Amino acid sequence: MPTIQLDNLIKRYGEVEVLHGIELEMADNEFTVLVGPSGCGKSTTLRMVAGLEDVTEGEIYVDGKPVSHLEPKDRDLAMVFQDYALYPHMNVAQNISFALRLARRPKAEVHAKVKEVADMVGLTDFLHRKPGALSGGQRQRVAMARALAKDSGIFLFDEPLSNLDAKLRGQLRAELALMSQRVEKNMIYVTHDQIEAMTLADRIVVMHGGYIQQQGSPEALFKRPVNKFVAGFLGMPPMNFLNGEIKEEAGDVFVKGNGFSLRLQDEKAQAAKAHRVREVVLGVRPSDLVFDAEAPSDQALTLDVMVSEYVGAQSVLLCQCGADQVTVEMNSETPMALGQTLRFRITPNRVHLFDRESEDAIQSK
Amino acid sequence: MRIAVANRLTPYLFMAPAVVIMAIALMYPLGYMIWGSFRDWSPSQTIGEAEFVGLKNYVTLWGDPNFWESLSVTLTFAFFVVTLEMLIGVGLALLLDRNIRGMSVLRTLFILPMMIAPVVVGLMWRYMYHPTVGTFNRMLDSLGLPTVDWLGNHALMSVIIADIWQWTPFIFILALAALQSLPRSALEAARIDGATAWQQIWHIKLPLMMPVLIVTGLLRLIDAFKVLEVILVMTEGGPGLSTEILALRISRTATEFRELGVAAAMSNYLLILLLALTLAMFAFTRLQEARAARIRAAVEEES
Known part of the structure; x- marks a missing residue:
């Protein structure tokens, strides 16, 4: 699976600079969590990796190759959105298989893949439902299944659990942790919830005000925060x-x-x-x-x-x-x-x- | 007790003026027209003096080739106008659904034709279509191309073009509104899933806009059946019967042929047609609502 490297990534909207030179390296099969309060630039960073936002300055390397000029579809990635972003007019099976059908894969292969990932996230009984007839948790499972079906090397999550109630969030968090162990992918996960960050991450990147404050393992950040912001942000109740x-x-x-x-x-x-x-x-x-x-x-x-x-x-x-x-x-x-x-x-x-x-x-x- | 009764009656009191106006301005003439359609009635008679002839007017029309010609002109006109307006309007909306500098000015310009009074539109196009001094032929001429007899041999095409010019903006603004209310993230997901711009339009945008587009199309269709002023000003239905749409034929039957009963019967045929279309539209929205309600109920039952 590919390594991802962000080299001095800068994002400006007009005069306003929102990201001030993000330097980040993500190794093979690493689960990286970008965490920080709203407006810290974590989602923007993720969307730049996805290709949904233009890079103002700097470069994104995947396996050493610059990708910032590529369209999202050419970047070998899949993404799960906060509001699920399902296609409302397609049923679950069609949602999951959309990327494969666009790529004109053979029918039998598409069918097998849909079955495989639907099994993985427990959606087998709902394949013919439209998203409107599913609960929030089920919808997010469809979004995950759709991302899994793509078989891409990079997996992006943009606050996937934020729209769910507390109990479901805990349940899906555990499922996500399990999934990340099973599938070998490079995952980048954005959240404002420090508990998600602590429980899921191999590496946490704490962001604030468009800067990376600190990065490292959850334990290292918890035990040796480099500044007051990181110390106060991680841990519940706060320091x-x-x-x-x-x-x-x-x-x-x-x-x-x-x-x-x-x-x-x-x-x-x-x-x-x-x-x-x-x-x-x-x-x-x-x-x-x-x-x-x-x-x-x-x-x-x-x-x-x-x-x-x-x-x-x-x-x-x-x-x-x-x-x-x-x-x-x-x-x-x-x-x-x-x-x-x-x-x-x-x-x-x-x-x-x-x-x-x-x-x-x-x-x- | 008294207060309770008063409370119950209040809404009806508020509705009363509207009901009275409806009765005077809509129901009365409508009833008058239906009543008159069963009579052999000339403008010099009061409706009481006219002879009752039953369904004779309707039967006469059924066998009148001119009526059928007029109906077919109306259907042809409506079909081409709505189809082309939908294609162009939705196409423009898809093209202009982006943030470019000055877009709001452009959008306002686009909807200008819709705001011009139909009679003015008719006069303007008649002038532009004029065989010798009209804008189009002068332009063709200056380019060394053969001129076109716009309102002569190609009269129906010409009025269709004028109508498209006037009413495409209607479809355009509704389609644009529909486009801009589409879920952004679903489109982003499609981009990541590998959809090209065309595939996004075909697989995501159009299917999601469809409910709005269907209602818009039906509204335009109903309007197209009733078109009168622009064509009246441009061609007066001619040459021959080539642009004589139903509304025009009705007015001529009443004024030139002095057959009020037949004109009323023709109006009723048109009314039935429009009623069918309106019902289709209502049925469609009802169907949508029913489906949404059913899905909501199913979800609630589970959770």
Whole structure:
């Protein structure tokens, strides 16, 4: 399957530049997810790869060959759209086989292919229905079957699950993950939903404001975000941010802020020392705060519990730390009452530090 | 109790003026015409004085070759006009469905002919078709080509051309509206699936526009059967009976031949024809709605 390379891709609409030089390389059989808030340029990037948008500057290479001058149909790709984009006047079988029929493949082959992919996505009983007589989930399955039937090397998804309700979305997400293991294709998937990104991707590309913020495996991005945006975007509930200042006392390095004073350890302490910036933002994920009344005060946050949101096995606590809000994720079985002031230990080395001005992460190289 | 009755009657009160106007301006003349079609009636008589002859007028017309000639002219006219207007109008819409600078000005220009009063259109074309001083023949002449006897030997063709000029824009704007409401992503999917521009038109755009096109075509067909002014001004039905459409024959029967009863009967034949077309149109939209409702019901039942 082909490799895809985006080389300094720029997109302008008139005077407005929406993509500022996207550099990206996608290896064989890789599931790449472009994720970011709306307007970050992820869909535009995908549509440029598809050939639905013109490239203003830069080049797209597939297997080393430039393709940006080619029509979509000559790029060896298939695409699944957010609104399914089915042909309303054709039944399911005709929708799936449209590309094959245009290519004038023999009837028997078309028939076999339709049966194969319909089996794969569980549509065998609906082949003679029109899209109007299908539910949302079924329609998106037809769209996937249609893309699969094309047998192209590149598979593009433009927010395929966004129009579905939460339960269906989870179900189809699992099916997609399964499918991506079974078919050997290069997949590019655009979404604004960080859970989809985390669960599906081999590689996540976080975009914001027309720039790539960071790319890498889901784990790498979750554990070592390079800036405050990536840190806040991935993870649910989102990371807590508290303003603080780096202070050195008796050889130890502290982050001090309104209502907390935290002693940094090992690598973090060295990075903070080396960075020479006083004004920082402390980042702590809600899951890295553990209720522990006995925790030493320089390894913990003391929080006033304001609201408790019960979500089943876990509860999300909204707490107050000085003037700032902090969320904590904890086991619902833990007994506690609203209005209490509790101490939460921070899991060692799970704190993140960001330069307050540039918002870049402060970490050892 | 009283208030409830008043509430129930309010809508009828609001509808009353429209009903009165309909009764006076539509139902009364219609009834008058149907009543008159059963009588041997000359303009000098009141309808009461005219002799009742039953279906005689209808039977006479059935055996009148001039009536049949006129009907065939009408059908020929309507067939060519609607077919060509559909082809050109939809073709133009397909060509102009894109974002080019100045497109809105172009579109406005395209629909201008439709806004001109029919009598003016007729006069304009009569002048342009004039055998010696007309625009067309002068142009042909200056190019060294033989001139054409537009409103003589080719009268029917000439009036068809004029009608196409006037009414293609109607089809054009409706087809353009239909095109622009097509789902963008389905067309993008077709591009990715490998459809060329022609295949997109043939397999995606036209089938999806079809419901609008069918209704548009029927509307034009009904209109084409009733055309009068343009042809009256251009040819007065001549030469001979070559452009004498039904509406024209009706008016001549009433005024020149002074046979109001026959004219009324002819009007009724035309009315029946138009009624059939209108019913076909209603049946078509009903069918569409019924199908949509059935599909919706099926989907709801499942989920």
